[in-house]
Amino acid sequence: MTATRREDELVLWHEFDGPGDTSVEVLEEINRQFEAQYGIRVRSEVMGIAELGHRLTRLPEQEAGVDMALVPSDMTSYWEAARFSPVPEPWCEEWVSAAVLDSMRIGGRLYGIPVLTGNHLVLYYDKQRYAEAPATWETLERFAAQQGEAEVTALGMDLAQSYNFIPFLTACGGWLLQEERIMLDTEEAEQALEFLQLQIRSGRMVSRDGATALLEQFIEGQLGAIISGEWVFNHLSRSMGQRLGVGAIPAIRGRAPVSMCSSIGLVFPGQSLASPRGPALAAYGRFMLSADCQQMWAERVQRIPATEAAMRKMMSGGGENRRALIAQLAACRPMPCSPYMIAGWVGIEAGLRQLPDSDPSAVRRVIQEQAQQVMAEVDHYLDTLKGERISDGSHYL
Secondary structure, three states: OOOOOOOOEEEEEEEOOOOOOOHHHHHHHHHHHHHHHHOOEEEEEEEOHHHHHHHHOOOOOOOOOOOEEEEEHHHHHHOOOOOOOOOOHHHOOOOEOHHHHHOOEEOOEEOOEEEEEEOOEEEEEEOOOOOOOOOEHHHHHHHHHHHOOOOOEOEEEOOOOHHHHHHHHHHOOOOOEEOOEEOOOOHHHHHHHHHHHHHHHHOOEEEOOOOOHHHHHHHOOOEOEEEEEHHHHHHHHHHHHHHEEEEOOOEEOOEOOOOEEEEEEEEOHHHHHHOOOHHHHHHHHHHHOOHHHHHHHHHHHOOEEOEHHHHHHHHHHOOHHHHHHHHHHHHOEEOOOOOOHHHHHHHHHHHHHHHHHOOHHHHHHHHHHHHHHHHHHHHHHHHHHHHHHHHOOOOOO
16 A cells, blocks of 8 residues: 655655565665755655556556656556656766667657666576586586486576566567567467477476575575576675676577566656656656766666666676676667567466466467457557547647
8 A cells, every 4th residue: 555645755666576686775775865965755665566567557647646666668668558757868868878768768758767777687507506607508408417316407497477488589589579569479489488398397497486486496506507687686696606607598509599678767657747746856866867876776786777887887897797797788689668568478477377288389379369368458448548638638648
């Protein structure tokens, strides 16, 4: 539940992804420093990503109860449903590259302030299990064959998370969108599903909850390597020290898997920049891009800052693992900012639940059927929104 708000405070919603996500430590400190400098309190409300999306797209028309949200950039596609305020580009363009700004731009308008970048998947490996980062899937297979009855699994990942399917899809030559719609009833998707099913059934790979068991078992040495996001790097680095290595996701049949990447940025729901709190929100947005705040993200929790100066400093001053983490970003593909992405995620999640026991050709059809259903719901929702905006004379969209 949203607490009763004070008139002299700003309300910020943001995601928390379990103990592996240490970003909340910096966010709390930034809020304390902002209050000390500006005399304005920022109250954070933490929630899971699904709840965050649900609440943003169901805001009341009058008092939204939130002034800003820290979201993955693909949520910029909620600009219409959540009534995001456009952001003046001069607030950001001097410090943030055009490529990073593009991650929160729709139809030529900027709808968010990028604070962090990255959000990509990498391979984390235990140096006590692998002498160097496994460059190919065959290396993982050889490791698994050598283990015999040993209680060490070659690789772990969380197959309940749709995002983790993307590198396998791209390694098979596929992509989620065709002509701006989700299209996963394809040969490439089936090949990716077949490959994953083979890895699970062979015992070379296990699926574990990405926020808890996956990290715990990797740290304890039960998993030789894991595929996970750059956002858990700080937690793993603290827990494993010199045992931790970072590399690219191993090539599959000679093809490099390509992860998505995105930014994390501030959006302003309910047209909040046009509210009486607008000047305070503008000050907070600029404060987030200050050198001190951007450096805080890099140094305290090892997240990749959005400003070019802070990223260069992080790259030059970090160790081998940190440099490898940032280097992987160059090979990633930006996540599309489309209202239909949710349909892809829902469809993939439904299919991956069935993958261990179902034929991949049937699973690919399940994915597309679920995606089609959600896309139809999105179309209906957006058509309804447009009708309401026209009828009440709202022209800010």
